[in-house]
Amino acid sequence: MADHAATHAVHDPNIGNTGLDNRKMGMWAFLGSDCMFFGSLIGTYLAYKGKSISGPGPHDVFDIPLTSYSAALLLASSLTMVLALSHLQHNRVKSAARWLLVTALLGAHFVGNQVYEFTTFALHHGLTLSTSLFGSSFFVLTGFHGAHVTGGVIWLLILVGLAWRGQIDARDYTKVEIAGLYWHFVDIVWIAIFTVIYLIP
Amino acid sequence: MANQHAAAATTHGDGGGHATVRTYINVAIMLAIITAVEVATLYVPGIPNWLLVSGLLVMSAIKFFLVVGFFMHLRYDHPILRALFVGPLIIAIAIIMAVMALFSAFLLLPRHVL
Numbered sequence A: 001m002a003d004h005a006a007t008h009a010v011h012d013p014n015i016g017n018t019g020l021d022n023r024k025m026g027m028w029a030f031l032g033s034d035c036m037f038f039g040s041l042i043g044t045y046l047a048y049k050g051k052s053i054s055g056p057g058p059h060d061v062f063d064i065p066l067t068s069y070s071a072a073l074l075l076a077s078s079l080t081m082v083l084a085l086s087h088l089q090h091n092r093v094k095s096a097a098r099w100l101l102v103t104a105l106l107g108a109h110f111v112g113n114q115v116y117e118f119t120t121f122a123l124h125h126g127l128t129l130s131t132s133l134f135g136s137s138f139f140v141l142t143g144f145h146g147a148h149v150t151g152g153v154i155w156l157l158i159l160v161g162l163a164w165r166g167q168i169d170a171r172d173y174t175k176v177e178i179a180g181l182y183w184h185f186v187d188i189v190w191i192a193i194f195t196v197i198y199l200i201p
Numbered sequence B: 001m002a003n004q005h006a007a008a009a010t011t012h013g014d015g016g017g018h019a020t021v022r023t024y025i026n027v028a029i030m031l032a033i034i035t036a037v038e039v040a041t042l043y044v045p046g047i048p049n050w051l052l053v054s055g056l057l058v059m060s061a062i063k064f065f066l067v068v069g070f071f072m073h074l075r076y077d078h079p080i081l082r083a084l085f086v087g088p089l090i091i092a093i094a095i096i097m098a099v100m101a102l103f104s105a106f107l108l109l110p111r112h113v114l
Helices: A002-011 A022-048 A064-089 A093-125 A133-164 A170-199 B002-012 B021-042 B049-071 B079-102
Strands: none
Touching: A022 A133, A022 A170, A022 B079, A064 A093, A064 A170, A064 B021, A064 B049, A093 A133, A093 A170, A133 A170, A170 B021, A170 B049, B021 B049
16 A cells, blocks of 8 residues: 555656645645735735725725625635535546536625625725725725635636536546635635624724 | 545545545534624624624634635645645734734724723
8 A cells, every 4th residue: 555655656746755746735835925915915904994084984885794695605615615626536527517616606706796896885985996095905905805716716617617528537636626725715815804804893 | 446546645645534525514514603603793782892803803713724624624634734824824914913013003902092
């Protein structure tokens, strides 16, 4: 068994000296750097909180029920993502593709809600990127998160297409797992944003 | 079979043990309950600000580590992967606290108290 594992490691060009998959290590390193990126944006938002001299404030514009619904969408998409991985692990490729598609649709729904929220802020409350410190820090932070989600949706749809055409099977588990790591990361960033930006008074 | 073995070796061979579908569903239920409690606390009158803020932060941290530990498999993965994520996470938290301290922005107390 150990020999088999060693042979597997020797013949797989993606396994490095640590015995770990280089692609997976790369993704974790990227997620670590993205943590610091979002940490800076959240810190900036909190530093500027309550210091705007013009425009509406956070609790004049936030729609907590809508944002809670969006948070639930992302949490549900994390579950569907791990279910997709579980199906792929057992080589049930079509089922995995279906769960990946559900994950992408939930993500797209989240992005749609965010577009609606941004539009409402701009058109009904007059809050834009240049209105105030709050507008700048809020739109930059949540906009970057939305861009991450959008990138994730595109990535998932590509995987769905590949799986549907039979170009992915259980051997490609790590490729899908890496996409899953990225997807869960956008979920945990939203967990932080939802609490710190939307819920804390 | 060989494919499944290869996938399993790549995925869970690093740290031993793995989460099952039942675990994932239990974690999702816990996440849903915590989120519902978080939102519900906003509508409960009379909660002191420090208690509300610290409670929300604790619930958020629990959700964060549930997703990272179980959905991202970090609980079962190799310590190197854990270090690659937790190290920068600590730096990120330090950045947030440093920036807030520089701007005298504190979450737990209303500004007029400071």
